[in-house]
Amino acid sequence: DTEVTQTPKHLVMGMTNKKSLKCEQHMGHRAMYWYKQKAKKPPELMFVYSYEKLSINESVPSRFSPECPNSSLLNLHLHALQPEDSALYLCASSQGGGRERLMNTEAFFGQGTRLTVV
Amino acid sequence: TQLLEQSPQFLSIQEGENLTVYCNSSSVFSSLQWYRQEPGEGPVLLVTVVTGGEVKKLKRLTFQFGDARKDSSLHITAAQPGDTGLYLCAGRRTGKLIFGQGTTLQVKP
Numbered sequence: 001d002t003e004v005t006q007t008p009k010h011l012v013m014g015m016t017n018k019k020s021l022k023c024e025q026h027m028g029h030r031a032m033y034w035y036k037q038k039a040k041k042p043p044e045l046m047f048v049y050s051y052e053k054l055s056i057n058e059s060v061p062s063r064f065s066p067e068c069p070n071s072s073l074l075n076l077h078l079h080a081l082q083p084e085d086s087a088l089y090l091c092a093s094s095q096g097g098g099r100e101r102l103m104n105t106e107a108f109f110g111q112g113t114r115l116t117v118v
Numbered sequence: 119t120q121l122l123e124q125s126p127q128f129l130s131i132q133e134g135e136n137l138t139v140y141c142n143s144s145s146v147f148s149s150l151q152w153y154r155q156e157p158g159e160g161p162v163l164l165v166t167v168v169t170g171g172e173v174k175k176l177k178r179l180t181f182q183f184g185d186a187r188k189d190s191s192l193h194i195t196a197a198q199p200g201d202t203g204l205y206l207c208a209g210r211r212t213g214k215l216i217f218g219q220g221t222t223l224q225v226k227p
Contacts (some may be wrong), residue, residue: 004160033215042206042217043161056214090160092215106151107208107215109160 006091006110014118015081021113023074023091032074034066035090043090049074081117088112122207124218132226134196139221141207142189150190152181155204197225
């Protein structure tokens with residue numbers, strides 16, 4: 001099973017709403033990632049979790065709040081978003097967790113959540 | 119400054135033509151990965167190249183890692199409409215997986 005599952009697939013939310021994106025993997029991977037992708041652009045890294053601890057935060061605004069409840073699950077909590085936050089949000093996972101172990105490991109991506117902020 | 123430079127960024131060709139996409143860097147990478155992404159979907163891993171000079175084939179796709187491990191190329195032979203998508207090269211730097219700008223390929227029937 002090389003699947004990363006993201007829910008929901010589509011989400012429309014108002015600027016005052018609170019919502020959460022969910023990601024799940026059962027490959028035993030110990031690193032999980034959130035990426036943001038705008039149309040025709042490459043994915044941009046937001047957060048990295050390694051062994052359920054936040055290891056990288058790419059200066060993401062606090063209206064995005066990640067959470068890793070256990071080694072298989074990754075959430076992204078959204079609050080007071082802006083229309084420019086509309087994008088495809090991608091979750092990924094890979095083996096290992098230490099910085100050196102990650103060097104040659106492959107990342108597997110979910111299908112993404114298409115988020116529209118109105 | 120983009121750590122991984124991909125070229126071309128857009129490519130529109132007829133079915134049956136050959137094409138090459140390049141991924142270049144001034145930095146050495148221990149490995150590079152190639153992904154293909156269709157609209158509204160997540161990137162799908164095609165291949166990882168690890169050894170300098172390595173060549174890997176995946177049906178009509180040929181991937182090469184430069185001898186100095188600073189660049190890679192993807193060659194598609196006899197492109198088909200099903201090859202249409204965004205092609206991304208990626209490499210790891212300080213624990214992060216970073217991407218090139220991507221190459222949007224359109225193959226017309």
